[in-house]
Amino acid sequence: MKRILITGGAGFIGSHLCERLLNEGNEVICIDNFFTGSKRNVAHLLDNAYFELIRHDVTMPFFVEADEIYNLACPASPVHYQINPIKTIKTSVMGSINALGLAKRTKARILQASTSEVYGSPDIQPQPESYWGHVNPIGPRSCYDEGKRCAESLFMNYHISNQVDIKIARIFNTYGPRMNPQDGRVIANFVVQALKGEPITIYGDGSQTRSFQYISDLVDGLIKLMNSPSDFHGPVNIGNPEEFTVSELADLILEMTGSKSEITYLPLPTDDPMQRKPDITLAKENLNGWNPGVKLREGLEATIGYYQQLLHEGEL
Ligand code: NAD
Ligand code: UDP
Numbered sequence: 287m288k289r290i291l292i293t294g295g296a297g298f299i300g301s302h303l304c305e306r307l308l309n310e311g312n313e314v315i316c317i318d319n320f321f322t323g324s325k326r327n328v329a330h331l332l333d334n335a336y337f338e339l340i341r342h343d344v345t346m347p348f349f350v351e352a353d354e355i356y357n358l359a360c361p362a363s364p365v366h367y368q369i370n371p372i373k374t375i376k377t378s379v380m381g382s383i384n385a386l387g388l389a390k391r392t393k394a395r396i397l398q399a400s401t402s403e404v405y406g407s408p409d410i411q412p413q414p415e416s417y418w419g420h421v422n423p424i425g426p427r428s429c430y431d432e433g434k435r436c437a438e439s440l441f442m443n444y445h446i447s448n449q450v451d452i453k454i455a456r457i458f459n460t461y462g463p464r465m466n467p468q469d470g471r472v473i474a475n476f477v478v479q480a481l482k483g484e485p486i487t488i489y490g491d492g493s494q495t496r497s498f499q500y501i502s503d504l505v506d507g508l509i510k511l512m513n514s515p516s517d518f519h520g521p522v523n524i525g526n527p528e529e530f531t532v533s534e535l536a537d538l539i540l541e542m543t544g545s546k547s548e549i550t551y552l553p554l555p556t557d558d559p560m561q562r563k564p565d566i567t568l569a570k571e572n573l574n575g576w577n578p579g580v581k582l583r584e585g586l587e588a589t590i591g592y593y594q595q596l597l598h599e600g601e602l
Contacts, residue, residue: 365470378433458525462501
């Protein structure tokens with residue numbers, strides 16, 4: 287039995303990871319300040335004697351013993367990470383320093399949840415890990431993008447200078463049940479709007495693209511990366527390369543929900559990337575047969591079901 291620490295474990299991705307690692311027979315410690323995550327996301331795990339939930343802010347040091355650490359703490363949606371940009375930077379940078387210090391002391395293997403945002407608004411398509419990115423260092427997304435880029439640098443330098451056993455995952459847009467309905471990210475917004483009969487808010491003309499990965503494919507990829515050979519550190523892209531325009535996504539969600547919502551067009555936010563699609567060659571070669579298999583329509587069915595249940599319970 288391994289003892290696994292997950293920072294940000296009460297968030298969307300973290301809660302699925304906690305659940306999966308507990309089911310595989312591990313002890314899981316979840317640290318979260320509940321900024322964007324919630325107790326509700328992990329309430330079904332609280333009866334498990336091998337699950338521990340700690341309210342704590344990762345910008346302050348934390349002391350536990352662990353064999354593995356997944357460093358996920360950081361708001362992920364543009365709406366939330368821009369509420370307090372300085373706090374977002376502190377969470378990525380100081381949170382990583384604290385987690386890496388812990389890994390150094392306990393000799394734990396540590397995985398960083400980095401992001402496709404390190405590529406900024408990319409000028410090549412698809413993006414391989416060797417691409418250094420096209421990031422505006424002072425724009426409204428920079429608190430997130432540059433915080434995550436600094437975290438990658440910290441991880442690599444703790445590895446080189448202090449022999450910390452690191453893994454870096456660059457996660458592309460991921461969706462599924464337990465995404466905060468107020469999250470502001472496109473799938474949460476469109477599904478909630480469609481279910482409530484409210485206008486679907488397309489930013490820009492809807493021609494920008496994203497590649498959407500279902501949560502179970504991401505969790506598989508993260509666990510395979512954590513268990514990959516000790517000489518493989520990444521960074522490695524983890525995403526589903528099937529690319530859709532935002533308009534195509536809106537049409538699919540309208541069709542699947544049977545909603546009569548109108549489409550409304552709003553201005554495109556500053557620095558919103560026009561395209562994003564992972565090159566997953568490296569992941570396929572190094573992550574023990576990993577291949578994202580869940581189609582958008584299939585993943586959306588489960589996601590729509592989750593929000594329908596919230597609506598039914600009066601939570602939307
Ligand atoms: P989320 O907002 O649901 O989860 C983030 C969690 O971190 C929340 O539970 C939040 O309360 C917690 N948190 C934030 N600041 C904290 C702090 N200072 N101290 C302690 N806890 C804190 O988002 P998510 O989609 O689950 O993302 C998880 C991680 O994956 C993030 O690091 C994010 O950058 C990364 N990521 C996600 C995506 C995606 O598409 N979902 C894509 C790329 C990278
Ligand atoms: N988007 C949109 N309407 C919304 C929310 C988002 O058209 O209500 C667009 C957004 O401008 C972006 C894409 O959908 O082009 C994905 O946005 P999201 O916030 O989900 O993620 P990110 O921009 O970080 O990839």
